[in-house]
Amino acid sequence: MNTKVLTNPRFIKKIEEISEQKISDCYQCGRCTAGCPFARYMDVPPSQVIRFIQLGLKDEVEKAQGPWFCAACLVCQTRCPRGVDIPRLMEAVRVLHLRAKEGLLDVETINKDLLMDAPPLAIMSAFSKFTY
Amino acid sequence: MKIPYYPGCTLYTKAKPLNDSLHASFRQLGVELNELAHWYCCGTTFTLARDNRMSLIAPVRILAKAQEEGDQLIVPCSVCYNTLKRANYILKEDTETLDIINEHLEESYNVKEEVVHPIEFLVKNEQLVKDNIKKNLAGMKLGCYYGCLLLRPQEELQFDDPESPSIFENLVRLLGATPVDFPLKVECCGSYLVVNSPDAAVEASYKLLRNARGNGAEALVTSCPLCHYNLDALQAKMKQAHSDFQELPVFYFSQLLAIALGVEENYVGLEQNKVSPKTVLKEHNLL
Ligand code: SF4
């Protein structure tokens, strides 16, 4: 077992700056994950993403798909006993990716029927969350 | 009475029935929804990165226009409501950001505008609604679907209790219908995930509809065009994925308001609902 924890203070600080959250506030109760309607789609669910950030595991956080299934529904924000604004942390993780110009949504890949059918705000919202 | 009104982009296109039925209903109540002369997209879903000030510019410009017209702005789309109200809240606290944005704009926002949802207005003016009801919705069992954006974050929106809200039910009762409680009324429908992970939205919305029907709802009511799309238009996909699925019509609250107030049918826009609500309306002699 690898017992060496790789803390990366610059990464932690960056996430804290973008989200304006104190990452050590989370005491890992798991309530956010328990109530997240989309946790079943996430390889790494919200509380675990937060744990990775606490430990400064930048690569693990970058690989995690969890933040990309977050619908910013804010259920977890309402329920966290420590007052952590989890969706702000999920956004910070996405934003770090996107600011490196790695947008994950390509208009060409969106189903054409959906493009014609869905309300503009669905498309705009998805682009604002998943592109640079 | 004239009140400033912000429709937002989607109410001019996919959610036209929400716009039309709301205008007509308010007219019936003697209230003119006075659409802002110049307005822009609010930017849709609120940006959660605190270091991104750009995303606050669109809301500030809208609110600055609104302040010239009156101190309250009526906003029916849940997404716009959430974005404008959150921006307002943040700029009240963060005067540094407000100053920076004001400095760069022609207009200058005084952070005094109050963003009001029509449901809030209607419940507050209960008597006005009661006095104008022409067709009571008696007997209709309705699931009030709040979704996320009217309720959360509660500190900023102050719309209602985020876990156990009741304002929407109060409106439905006002129209004579019977609200049906269902636990998933505050859960997410899948929102914009429909664009890149459509299955997640289909499944989340399927669960919601089943939950509402299981608790006795004959139809669902919402105020959000994105929720409406997921809950209404995706029902065809739910049917493919789940053999037990039974359709449930989904109304905009304003469509039911319009029916209760006896507004002409062409303003109600029922043809635009993918799952036709006509059967349930006929059953209750409302059509
Ligand atoms: S609910 Fe709050 S304290 Fe509990 S794991 Fe999630 S973020 Fe941490």
Ligand code: SF4
């Ligand atoms: S805001 Fe995101 S992480 Fe939190 S419960 Fe909703 S989808 Fe899950």
